Amino acid sequence: MNAMTETATTRPVTRQTFDDVLVPTYAPAAMVPVRASGLDLWDQSGKHYLDFTSGIAVSSLGHCNPKLVSALTEQLNKVWHLGNGYTNEPVLRLALALTEATFADRAFFCNSGAEANEGALKLARKYAHEKFGPHKSRIISCLSSFHGRTLFTVSVGGQPKYTEGFEPLPPAIDHIRYNDIESARAAITDDVAAVIVEPIQGEGGVIPGDTAFLKALRELCDQTGALLVFDEVQSGVGRTGALYAYMQHGVTPDILTSAKALGNGYPIGAMLTTNEIAQHFGVGSHGTTYGGNPLAATVALNVIETINQPEFLARVKEASARIMANLDKLGADYPTVFGKARGAGLLIGLPLADAYKGRAKDFTKAAEALGLMLLIAGTDVIRMAPALIVSDEQIAEADRLLRQAVETIVNAA
Structure with missing residues (x-):
């Protein structure tokens, strides 16, 4: 290991550095982002991108949101960390x-969605x-x-692709069809x-949950004494046009998990539940x-305060309708390329038609080359999760760039 030097914080690094020194659990893009504001982002070469990923549905108030920067800076000068032998005012x-x-009635705070779900399942x-034996x-699941x-x-x-090689896996876990x-009923x-x-499956292809299905789960849990856990790590904090997606279905879970957008990029997760279960x-x-450290809690409190406003959530739905209309027209113009767009709020999936199945990454790479950052949800779905503050002008620009990317791929075929 190299000794730390006075240039350690300023030495030049590139995308190649990732391949040299990081564990290869990711295959990041060739460009390295260095600066961002709102939905605008710039890489090491100064190239500009329109970010329609928000860090996988995380930076919902945009990069370097001024209100959050101000609140965090203020807390940075008060206290950072105390440990769980103490509580703090922000949490x-x-x-x-x-x-x-x-x-x-009760909240437990951690650092990520995985930790929130781990806590929920343990609880x-x-x-x-303790109640049944x-x-x-x-x-x-x-x-x-x-x-x-x-x-x-x-x-x-x-x-299964995420569990291969990690066996033996924890027992007593079964899966049903979404x-x-x-x-x-059978399970x-x-x-x-x-x-x-998940009220809407994110990584699984941006598939909205049917209200009838979610209600049936609630009824089956009530009948058997099981707890219903809603994983709202990706769907929560305004992403679907409600503070949490369960509110749109009229189905109340026993435990809810939240993370991602809760900290707008500052790591925080939360598990919410009732008095009876929390005990x-x-x-x-x-x-x-x-x-629940003071820094994360300060950011999250300002996020909730900003997003949980009727006019803010109404704008999310309005922006969603605009993007959906654009994608419907794109699908009509390229019927052999795309299926019907789906999603909720500003979590949107654009499935590829049979002729282009497996090529979602090709489309996102073509878009990135033109300055538009997109996501995938599996190999067959292009995913959009822009910041909830996305403007009509940015929606129009994303549509223009995506169409250019599609033309690039179609013409190369």
């Missing part, structure tokens, strides 16, 4: 804001064991779901401790060193 205010805005098992421990990368949460996620009520029996579901996590039963 108490955040807990009040979240419980007042949702079904929940569900503990609740079931250890026989009630099975967890039901959906095929093509995604709940995190810990061994527990990746096993609960219904995508939006399939009969599949749910959710008296030995089930928890059913975990099964007593002192020492679960914890985290950094969770």
Whole structure:
């Protein structure tokens, strides 16, 4: 290992440095972003990009949001970290804001969506064991779901490609088909401790949950004594046009997990639940060193305060309608390239038609070359998750650049 020198913080680095010194768990883009503001981003060469990814549905108030920068800077000069032997004012205010805005009575804070789901699943098992006995421990999830990368949460996620090589996996985890009520009825029996579901599947292809399916899960959980866990890591904090997507379905979970947009890029996760369930996590039963630290809590509190306003959420729906209209026209113009766009709010998936299946990454790379950053959701779906503050002008520009990218690929075929 090289000794630290006075140039360590300023030495030149490139995309090649990633290949040289980082564990190769990612295959990042060739360009290296260095500066951003709102939905605008610039790389090392000074090239400008329109960011329609918001860091995978994270930076929902845009990069370097002035209100968040100001709030964080103020807290930086007060106190950063205390450890869980102490509480702090920002986390108490955040807990009040979240419980007042949702079904929940209690909040637990951590650092990521995976940790929030890990906590939710541990709590569900503990609740079931203490209330019914250890026989009630099975967890039901959906095929093509995604709940995190810990061994527990990746096993609960219904995508075998993420568990290969990590066996043996935690037992008593089964998967049902998403939006399939009969599949749910067959699986959710008296030995089930928890059913975990995304109200809209993100990584699985941007597939909205049917209200009838989510209501059926609620009813089956009520009948069997299982807890219903909504994973709103990607769908929460305004992304679908409501503070949390459960509010749009009229289905109230027992536990809800939140992360991503909650900190607008500052790492924070939250698990929300009721008084009755929360009491099964007593002192020492679960914890985290950094969770609920004053810096993360300060940012999250300002995020919630900004997004949880009727006019803000109405604008999300308006922007969504504009993008959907553009994508419908794009699909009509290129019927052999695209299927029907789908999603909720500003979490949108554009599936590829049969002739272009497996080529989602080709489209995002072509768009990036033109200055538009997009995501994929699997190999067959282009995903858009722009900041919730996206303007009509930026929506029009994204449409123009995407069309250029499509023409590039179609003409090369």
